């Protein structure tokens with residue numbers, strides 16, 4: 173059988189507390205796999221997303237100790253989406269796995285994922301959380317709402333609870349890399365490219381150590397970015413509201429002409445003015461959001477900047 177390389181892509185931001193735990197676990201799992209499937213080999217590609225702690229130092233040490241370890245270190249924090257992109261762009265494998273460093277994505281599932289994909293029926297195997305244990309109630313509520321909203325207004329269907337833990341074929345990764353947009357919303361991109369995905373249902377796992385960088389506002393922004401990236405429905409809301417107000421105005425005129433009744437009073441006028449003004453601002457805001465995204469796209473800035481890799485580091489040291 174031909175040898176096959178599996179690239180394990182790990183975005184890392186301030187993960188010094190958990191990185192060695194992750195490394196030990198991934199080595200344990202992949203060594204087991206190698207015993208069963210001798211034709212497999214692995215590379216571990218860590219993306220240091222501008223960490224402020226000792227993450228980069230640990231990665232340098234690991235890459236010296238273990239030649240399967242590679243890393244790309246950003247010049248500053250560009251966000252997890254950029255991390256995943258850099259990982260996919262730099263991975264050399266026939267199969268590519270994206271996995272979080274905090275052990276919330278259990279590495280022990282990789283053999284099962286490999287089997288699903290290697291059998292040929294699926295192009296991708298991913299995990300889907302079926303419980304939100306340990307998550308604040310309000311956050312769970314808004315997450316559910318988000319999936320309901322985006323799936324009803326976007327043609328790209330996003331599976332509720334699907335995680336960024338995926339085992340993909342090279343073909344699928346190449347398709348993902350073909351999407352060159354600046355505002356990257358991976359959950360949408362993974363779904364948009366199609367391909368057949370097998371979801372393994374998992375329970376929510378807590379972080380092994382360290383802390384999450386997400387909070388309610390960041391998640392809200394992320395959700396809105398997702399909607400803007402995969403649906404133009406919000407712009408249609410303005411047209412819809414415009415129609416409602418035209419009909420309302422016509423109704424008032426007709427009522428006055430036919431019944432001779434007039435709506436009196438300063439409060440009514442003020443309320444109407446405020447309502448119409450508010451809706452106009454809202455519609456302008458929605459269009460503005462899309463324009464700002466277009467602005468970002470046309471600037472065509474790099475999505476991340478590499479400060480160092482295991483190769484340039486070695487050159488520096490020699």
Ligand code: UDP
Pocket residue numbers: 182183184185186187221249250251252255271272273274276383384385386
């Ligand atoms: N991460 C990253 N850049 C960031 C934030 C997070 O590369 O700006 C990485 C982080 O190191 C982890 C993964 O993305 O491996 C998921 O992050 P986190 O655990 O903070 O998110 P959560 O699991 O709470 O959604």
Ligand code: MG
Pocket residue numbers: 272274276379384
């Ligand atoms: Mg996490």
